[in-house]
Amino acid sequence: MLGKSKLIIVFIAIFLITGVAPWVVSPYIVGVITMAFYFSVFVMSWDLLFGYSGEVNFGPTFQIGTGAYVTALLNLNTSLPIGICIIGGTVASIIAGLVLVAPALRLRGPYFGLITLVSVFLLGEMITIFAQYTGGEIGISIPAIITTNQITNFYLAWGFSAISAIAMTIIANSPLGLILQASAQDPQEAESLKFNITKYKILAFSVSALFSGLSGALLVIYLGTVSVSLVVSIAVVLQIIISAIIGGRRTIIGPVLGAFFIILLRQWLQPLEQLSYAVVSILGLIVLMLLPDGLISIFVGKR
């Protein structure tokens, strides 16, 4: 495990430095960073499942997408208040997370990975088939908006990301986190020590889906639009996984770094248009192969 005190320093540094952003950088970049905060929660939730529970989840967007779309559809088709729509989306996301518990208990790493990958394909197909409700490939715009004030939006995302980071770090370092790691490394041994693996897996998937679904819901309300390319497609899945790996798996804070790195890099590469995605993917591949512990291992030493 990485030194905890160093991780706390990295955490404080990230949120202090970014906290002054609205007064330093251009409004456009403030918008980009706001996106990066929501995205960082996707990556942290992924890390909680993969890094600590050993679940190879190729389908984080199955939870995120379900949460985002349910929020958008509730907002568009009912007159419920925004808060209720967000809660509805988050609950739907948790249900989507729980759907994956049964295969997670039965299957080993790569096979479980395939199921989650297929879950994303299936969600994508469903969105296309029910295009009259979901807007198909194009997506839908929704009326809801919390506030048009950019600075309020920024701090909402900033606070949400910070709270999520603290909550997930506490969970990961609690007895629950330890039991999850134990049951990932040796399920038989953990079971023989009278730990109810099923219970803990359900908890891990629920927590991960809770944060990623809530983040998806908030992102939709912030942008006022939802689409497959924003919250479902395999490209999004890969960005989440690359961010976690580049940042440093099994650290929760590392993924925040990775998320910022990827979002800002994509912004910087924008002039390359389509090729920017390829460059980001190539970079992800290089880090994956040469620095499997991620960039954070440069700052805080090897495990």
Added chain:
Amino acid sequence: MNLFWQILIDGFIISSIYAVGVVGFSLVFGTAGVLNLSHGALLVVSAIFFWFFVSNFHIPLVLGMAGGIIISVIVSYLLFIIVINPIDKSKKIPQDEKEVFVLTATLLWSMIIEEILIYFFSSNPVVAPPFVKGVLKIFNMNITCNEILLSLSSIVILILLWLFINKTRTGKILLAASMSHDGLAISGIDLKKVYITLWGVYGILTGVSGALLASFLGASPSSAGPLTGLAFSVVVLGGLGNITGSIIAAFLIGYIQTMTAYLISPAYTPIPAYVILILILMFKPKGLFGRF
């Protein structure tokens, strides 16, 4: 009655092309233990280059197809040299996480190929011209001669593959590698040479089926993901690494898709394969004819 024949014949054509499309995937898993999530991307590479060579340089179809196959072999070797082999040899990646790294890396590889293809060729689907023209009338139905040729070629390729694996020395070594790497090493066979043969054969097989695909359904860079998903469903259903099983499973899924398209709606065609994949992984992960 007409519908029955329609499903029977259309299903056969689709299934035979699927079968050729997935055997390479199955071969690589069986022999090298690699689950290659960039399989669909490789199919699309050869399909698009085949189309590009033919429509840009106005060369005969067979030459264009050969060009597509060469590109496919090159990309297959690049995947092995840049991604698969280094992960296999890496000391930094823990042994028990290697499978996950291979999955993630090949998925990234797929995305890189897809994005580069979109950049150079746009994301519009391309369809290669038919190899032969003309229409045959069978049981009151019109079937293009091209479809019949594609289907027959697929069957011939499968027979050639069977002969290669079971009757030639190189093929037998591949078959042996799929059973035991240690046994192969004890018999004095260099595993490196086996891999060089394997990724070459894989490139050729996938190159050919990419060309068939380009001529039959057409392809676009964004079909890479769904094609990988389809290959997975077929190969998992047939039992990972079992080539005969994969071929039988290709026919099962091909027919189920055709029936879905005709009896329910073409929009639902991709769904059954995914549902089957989930059910098989959940309840019979070894597939119908699995060895692992």
